[in-house]
Amino acid sequence: MTEALAPTATSPAADADAASMADISTDPDAGLRQLAAGTFGLPHLRDGQLAGMRALVQGRDVLAVMPTGYGKSAIYQVSALFIHGGHEDGAALDGDQPAKHPDATAADSARRGPAVVVSPLIALQEDQLDGLLEDLGGASAVAINSGRKDSEVEAAWEAAERGEAAFLFLAPEQLAKTETVERLAAMDVSLFVVDEAHCVSSWGHDFRPDYLRLGEVRAQLGSPPVAALTATASPPVRDEIQQRLRMKDPLVLVHGFDRPNIRLDVVRHLEDRDKRRAVVAQVAELKGPGLLYAATRKDTETYAAELAEHGLRAAAYHAGRKQSERDEVHEQFLDDELDVVVATTAFGMGIDKPNVRFVIHADIPESLDAYYQEIGRSGRDGQPASAVLHYRPEDLGLRKFFGTHKPDEESLLAVLTALQAADGPVTQKSLAEQTGIPTRRLTGLLNELQETRSVKALKRGIRLDTDAKLPKVVEHAVELAEARQRVDRSRIEMARGYAETDACRRQFLLGYFGEDLPEPCGNCDNCADGSAYEEDYDDGAAAAAGGESFPLQASVVHKEWGAGIIMRHEEDVITVLFEQEGYKTLSRQAVTEGKLLTLAE
Numbered sequence: 001m002t003e004a005l006a007p008t009a010t011s012p013a014a015d016a017d018a019a020s021m022a023d024i025s026t027d028p029d030a031g032l033r034q035l036a037a038g039t040f041g042l043p044h045l046r047d048g049q050l051a052g053m054r055a056l057v058q059g060r061d062v063l064a065v066m067p068t069g070y071g072k073s074a075i076y077q078v079s080a081l082f083i084h085g086g087h088e089d090g091a092a093l094d095g096d097q098p099a100k101h102p103d104a105t106a107a108d109s110a111r112r113g114p115a116v117v118v119s120p121l122i123a124l125q126e127d128q129l130d131g132l133l134e135d136l137g138g139a140s141a142v143a144i145n146s147g148r149k150d151s152e153v154e155a156a157w158e159a160a161e162r163g164e165a166a167f168l169f170l171a172p173e174q175l176a177k178t179e180t181v182e183r184l185a186a187m188d189v190s191l192f193v194v195d196e197a198h199c200v201s202s203w204g205h206d207f208r209p210d211y212l213r214l215g216e217v218r219a220q221l222g223s224p225p226v227a228a229l230t231a232t233a234s235p236p237v238r239d240e241i242q243q244r245l246r247m248k249d250p251l252v253l254v255h256g257f258d259r260p261n262i263r264l265d266v267v268r269h270l271e272d273r274d275k276r277r278a279v280v281a282q283v284a285e286l287k288g289p290g291l292l293y294a295a296t297r298k299d300t301e302t303y304a305a306e307l308a309e310h311g312l313r314a315a316a317y318h319a320g321r322k323q324s325e326r327d328e329v330h331e332q333f334l335d336d337e338l339d340v341v342v343a344t345t346a347f348g349m350g351i352d353k354p355n356v357r358f359v360i361h362a363d364i365p366e367s368l369d370a371y372y373q374e375i376g377r378s379g380r381d382g383q384p385a386s387a388v389l390h391y392r393p394e395d396l397g398l399r400k401f402f403g404t405h406k407p408d409e410e411s412l413l414a415v416l417t418a419l420q421a422a423d424g425p426v427t428q429k430s431l432a433e434q435t436g437i438p439t440r441r442l443t444g445l446l447n448e449l450q451e452t453r454s455v456k457a458l459k460r461g462i463r464l465d466t467d468a469k470l471p472k473v474v475e476h477a478v479e480l481a482e483a484r485q486r487v488d489r490s491r492i493e494m495a496r497g498y499a500e501t502d503a504c505r506r507q508f509l510l511g512y513f514g515e516d517l518p519e520p521c522g523n524c525d526n527c528a529d530g531s532a533y534e535e536d537y538d539d540g541a542a543a544a545a546g547g548e549s550f551p552l553q554a555s556v557v558h559k560e561w562g563a564g565i566i567m568r569h570e571e572d573v574i575t576v577l578f579e580q581e582g583y584k585t586l587s588r589q590a591v592t593e594g595k596l597l598t599l600a601e
Helices: 012-020 030-040 049-057 072-084 090-094 106-110 122-136 150-161 172-176 178-185 209-220 235-244 272-285 297-309 323-334 368-375 393-402 409-421 428-435 439-450 470-500 505-512 588-593
Strands: 062-065 115-118 141-144 167-170 191-194 226-230 251-254 262-268 290-293 314-317 340-343 358-361 385-391 455-458 461-464 555-558 562-570 573-578 582-587 597-599
Touching (some): 030 072, 030 122, 049 072, 049 251, 062 235, 072 115, 072 122, 122 167, 141 150, 167 172, 172 178, 209 235, 226 235, 262 470, 262 505, 272 290, 272 358, 297 314, 314 323, 358 368, 368 470, 368 505, 385 470, 409 461, 409 470, 428 439, 428 461, 470 505, 505 562, 555 573
Parallel strands (some): 062 226, 062 251, 115 167, 115 191, 141 167, 191 226, 290 340, 358 385
Antiparallel strands (some): 562 573, 573 582
C-alpha cells in the first residue's frame, strides 16, 4: 500500500510534480490545470473551480457555494494533491514564496500532511473515498469512522502518518475526541476541508452541534487553509460559516444558483386530508425516480405505505430507522431499485444521483435554504425536472414550533460558574464532568456563551474573562438567542412569501439568496398562468419613489432595526435582510416618505 503516492511515473505524486513543472511563465495555473485534467479527468474547469484551487495552494481560505454536481470537491482534491505532491504554488518553483494565509506560521510553507476532510455522513465519505481511490489508487485516501473495524481505522491512521494518504476523511464527532485531534496535529495537516458546511450554521438547515467545534479544532491543527463547501447558503449562513470556522479574508465563490431546468410549482390546499390525497395522487402519476419530503417521521411511513398500495417501489427514510435500514434505502435509491423515497430532511445530503425527476414537498420547509437544497437534488443531468410544494397556511404553525428554542438560563449560569471557579482554561470534557451536562448539549451552550465574547475557546481549553459579571453574560446570551429566533421566524415568513407570491417563483427564490433574475423565468406555475407577468417587478436599478435608489445588495440602516442589506424588489415592497431582525418586507412608499432607510456609508 506504500506505492500510492511514491514518486513513480504513474503515481499521483509524480503527476503533481509533473504538473508543477509546467511552463508557469505563460500560464501560472498550468500545473493545476494539468493535474485536474490528467489525474482527475477534468479538462475543462467551471467558473470558480480554478480560482478556488489557486487560492488554497496559496494558503487562502475558500468558501464555495455551488450545487452538487458542479464540482466543489474538485477544488480541494486538486489543491490537496498538488500540495501533497511537493509544491504549494507554481511560483515557488522560480524561487518565490507562495502567499501566506493570515494565520500561517513559518512551517506552513513546508506542509506535506494530508487534507483532513470533515464529512457528516458515512455514506457520503465512502462515495468520495471510492472516487478518489479510483483516480489515485493505493492508500491515497482513507477514512476513519464508526462504520469501520478497529484494525481498518488503525491502518488508516498509519497510512496518513506515513505520508501515503493525501486525504483523510473524518466525521465531525470524531473530532470531539482529544486523542483524534492530537494525532492529527502531529501530521502537519495541509488543508482542512468542511463538506456540507451549512451544518456549521445554526441559521442554516441540517444544523449539527458537532460542527460548532470545527473552528477550535482547526486552530489546534495550526490553522491550515480551510475549504468550506456547501450547495446552498444564504448571506447570513455564509457569514456564520466564515465566523464559526475562523476564516480570514476568504475567497467566496457563489456559482450555479439558477437551475432553469427545474420547474417550480406550488399547490395550495385548505384541508389537510385534501392535501394528503393530492400528494399521493401526484407522486403516483409522476415518472421517477423521485423524492417526497414530509415534516414528520410518521408521515414518511404513512405516505410510503400508500404509495406502495399504488404499485410504486417506495420506502420511508428518517432518523428513527436503524442505520442498516437507512443505508439499504440509500443504496436502493442510487441503484434505481426504488421509484420514490419518502423522507424527512435526514435524507439527501450529498446524494449525487443525476436522474432524479421530481422533488415533492408535502409540507412547507423551515426555510428557503432547506427548500433550495432539497429541490436541487433533482435534474442534475440537465434534463427537465419538477419541484412541487403542497402548501397549507396552517402548516406554518408546525414549522414555527420546530424552530422554537428558549435559551436555558440555568444551564448557561452553571457553565459560567464552573468556568469562574477554574484556575485557568478548562477543557470541554472537564466542563461536562463538572456540570453533568451532556457533551453535545454543552457544545451548544458554549456556542451561545462564546457569542457574548466573554467566553473564549483557546488551544488549552475554555476561558471566562476575569472581569465578566455572570448575570450580565447570561442576559447578553439570551438577547443574542432571541435575536436569532427573530431571524428564524423571518425565514419561515420568507418561505410563506414564496408559497403565496403571484410573481415569478424563480425570481423570488433567487432573490432570497441575493441573486438577480431580471425577467420572469417562464418555467413556474405563475409564469404559466400569466400572473408573473402582471407583477411590476423592479430589478433594483430603478430609483425608488421620491427619487431615492436602493439597489440590490446595497447596505442600508433602519432607524429601529439597524444594519441590513437590500435583497429584493417586488411591486411596491422592498425586502431587506437585517442582521438582528432577519428578513423584512417594507412598503416602498413608507420607506421613502418616512425615510425609514438610509444608505450606509
